[in-house]
Amino acid sequence: MTLLTTVFAAIICTVIWYKNAPHNEMKIGILCWMYWGASLMWLVDAIYEYAELGAEYFTPAPLDMLNDFYLGLSVVALGLIIWLVSLLITDPKGVIRVALLKK
Amino acid sequence: MACFLVPVAEAVVTTVITKVVESQETKQAALKGANENSSLEMETRIPFSRKLKWLNNLLWGGSALLAFEHLWHGEVVPWFPFLTAASDPAAASVMLSEMATVGVSMAALVTAVWGVMLLVTNAMESEAQRASN
Numbered sequence: 299m300t301l302l303t304t305v306f307a308a309i310i311c312t313v314i315w316y317k318n319a320p321h322n323e324m325k326i327g328i329l330c331w332m333y334w335g336a337s338l339m340w341l342v343d344a345i346y347e348y349a350e351l352g353a354e355y356f357t358p359a360p361l362d363m364l365n366d367f368y369l370g371l372s373v374v375a376l377g378l379i380i381w382l383v384s385l386l387i388t389d390p391k392g393v394i395r396v397a398l399l400k401k
Numbered sequence: 402m403a404c405f406l407v408p409v410a411e412a413v414v415t416t417v418i419t420k421v422v423e424s425q426e427t428k429q430a431a432l433k434g435a436n437e438n439s440s441l442e443m444e445t446r447i448p449f450s451r452k453l454k455w456l457n458n459l460l461w462g463g464s465a466l467l468a469f470e471h472l473w474h475g476e477v478v479p480w481f482p483f484l485t486a487a488s489d490p491a492a493a494s495v496m497l498s499e500m501a502t503v504g505v506s507m508a509a510l511v512t513a514v515w516g517v518m519l520l521v522t523n524a525m526e527s528e529a530q531r532a533s534n
Binding site for chain 2: 304327332337372377
């Protein structure tokens with residue numbers, strides 16, 4: 299469920315990035331790299347788990363699924379926070395600079 | 402248990418390599434600046450340091466989110482020795498084995514995907530160069 303949540307986040311971010319390309323003022327690319335990187339890593343984790351559990355891997359207990367979904371959402375939120383901090387620090391549109399210099 | 406440490410280690414190495422390549426490219430660009438043909442080549446080709454940054458972003462980004470997952474499951478703690486498995490020799494052995502299998506596979510898959518991206522962009526660059534000639 300964590301893998302699935304992250305993959306969906308990666309796909310949505312990639313679509314948004316593609317829609318706005320070549321303009322990259324919002325730095326959506328950061329989110330794409332982060333979510334795709336994590337998705338690939340969790341895919342490997344899933345493959346190893348599948349090798350161990352077999353078909354049972356696809357029928358998780360509802361409570362485990364809920365916990366994994368909760369983790370997935372938290373991971374997406376963390377990614378968004380990292381992106382937001384990076385966006386505000388780099389300030390590509392110069393909004394923060396203008397706001398700070400404004401008296 | 403600590404599988405994300407392998408991609409982190411790779412990310413550290415690739416980040417250092419990126420810095421070295423970037424400084425070399427800056428020097429080369431300064432030397433070739435006057436040459437018209439090379440500047441055309443530079444326009445159609447993405448610098449290798451930028452391509453390396455794609456790998457860095459995949460590795461650092463993925464590792465950061467995986468580190469959070471390990472924190473969530475209590476496998477990583479904010480105090481020494483940071484990895485809960487490290488305090489128990491039996492668990493440490495399982496952790497090392499997991500790093501050698503899952504961790505190495507993670508780093509390998511991310512690198513392989515980046516390799517495919519390189520092949521695709523190289524083909525696109527060659528096509529663009531052919532079209533401009």
